[in-house]
Amino acid sequence: MKLRHLVLVDALSERGSVVGAAAALHVTQPVVTRRLHELEAILGVALYERGPRGITPTEFGLAFTDHARAVLAQLTQAVRHVEEIADATRGHVVAGTHLAGSNLLIPRAIVHLKRRHPDLGVTVREGTPESLLIDLTAGRVDVVVGRLGGPGAENIRRTPLYDEKIQIITGARHPLAVREQVTLDDLEGYPWILPGSETRLRQELEAYFAGHGLEPPRNRVETTSFLTVRQLLIETDMIAALPGLIGADDPRLTALPISLEGVGHSVGMTLATDRRLSPATQALVTSLRTVAAEIADGAPGDDVQKA
Numbered sequence: 001m002k003l004r005h006l007v008l009v010d011a012l013s014e015r016g017s018v019v020g021a022a023a024a025l026h027v028t029q030p031v032v033t034r035r036l037h038e039l040e041a042i043l044g045v046a047l048y049e050r051g052p053r054g055i056t057p058t059e060f061g062l063a064f065t066d067h068a069r070a071v072l073a074q075l076t077q078a079v080r081h082v083e084e085i086a087d088a089t090r091g092h093v094v095a096g097t098h099l100a101g102s103n104l105l106i107p108r109a110i111v112h113l114k115r116r117h118p119d120l121g122v123t124v125r126e127g128t129p130e131s132l133l134i135d136l137t138a139g140r141v142d143v144v145v146g147r148l149g150g151p152g153a154e155n156i157r158r159t160p161l162y163d164e165k166i167q168i169i170t171g172a173r174h175p176l177a178v179r180e181q182v183t184l185d186d187l188e189g190y191p192w193i194l195p196g197s198e199t200r201l202r203q204e205l206e207a208y209f210a211g212h213g214l215e216p217p218r219n220r221v222e223t224t225s226f227l228t229v230r231q232l233l234i235e236t237d238m239i240a241a242l243p244g245l246i247g248a249d250d251p252r253l254t255a256l257p258i259s260l261e262g263v264g265h266s267v268g269m270t271l272a273t274d275r276r277l278s279p280a281t282q283a284l285v286t287s288l289r290t291v292a293a294e295i296a297d298g299a300p301g302d303d304v305q306k307a
Contacts, residue, residue: 003075005039006068008032009047010138013065017054066137070155070274073139077275091280092121096132096141103226103246105161105267105291106145112287120280128224130198136272142281144270145288147243149200155274160266161292166201167244167255171233177254184212184258192217193232193240195224204263205241211262243267245295267292 011021012032022029040047047061057065080092097106110122125132125141129149135141137155148158168187170177176186194217195202206216221238223229226246232238234252241263244255269288271277277285 009068069138076139093280093284094123096144098146108291109287147265148268157273160268162296165244166263169242182256182258191219191238
């Protein structure tokens with residue numbers, strides 16, 4: 001068995017097709033098929049079921065993918081760790097984030113980090129919680145920052161940093177933005193921006209609507225991209241349910257005076273438990289903890305004020 005077999009399984013499981021894996025690995029489809037046959041012959045089991053819409057991992061494929069990603073993550077960390085030991089002032093950390101962590105915590109933590117380690121490189125990747133957990137397991141991401149979900153797998157550790165309420169947000173020029181009181185009935189007729197159906201926030205919102213005898217809005221856009229959400233709110237009469245801190249410091253957005261009882265979350269970080277933190281990752285984790293404490297206390301943060 002060779003390293004290329006592990007890389008192949010990671011790509012196949014992530015992309016769900018031979019075509020997608022070939023594109024990701026920059027090889028031809030016959031090469032992907034041949035290497036997969038080689039690996040299945042070595043293991044003596046079928047790793048994927050072939051179908052008209054692609055491939056699906058078998059029980060063996062799921063198990064082997066987890067181990068392959070763990071090995072790849074360890075190799076990636078080993079190379080980076082040696083590089084950082086060779087030059088302790090440098091290094092690189094990759095942070096994955098989704099909506100709850102992208103607007104305030106991540107930017108402030110980066111400011112805090114760069115003031116103390118100016119030569120340390122930082123890459124921020126946005127994605128869905130599910131895709132980021134895969135990247136974390138595979139070592140493509142060092143830490144995931146955002147809303148915390150359930151207990152998760154044994155090889156990850158979720159650490160809450162602060163709690164954040166969900167609020168109804170509109171553009172500052174929205175007809176409802178000047179109201180001192182807003183009810184659910186007032187929201188009818190306006191288009192909504194909702195997170196994807198696979199997200200926990202979407203599920204909580206649908207439960208909230210159902211609890212008030214309402215159907216989820218039919219006139220809606222689904223996205224978790226903060227830049228897209230913000231621009232749609234500014235330029236249209238759309239409504240969104242977002243973390244409250246998103247609209248707190250943005251003069252072009254407004255939080256409506258309406259309660260979403262039962263809808264909220266903890267913002268925190270998720271780390272892999274089966275590998276040692278690199279010095280760069282440890283530095284970012286320290287900055288995340290420091291900035292999160294300031295956010296929880298309601299302080300703007302000295303680093304942000306000076307920036």
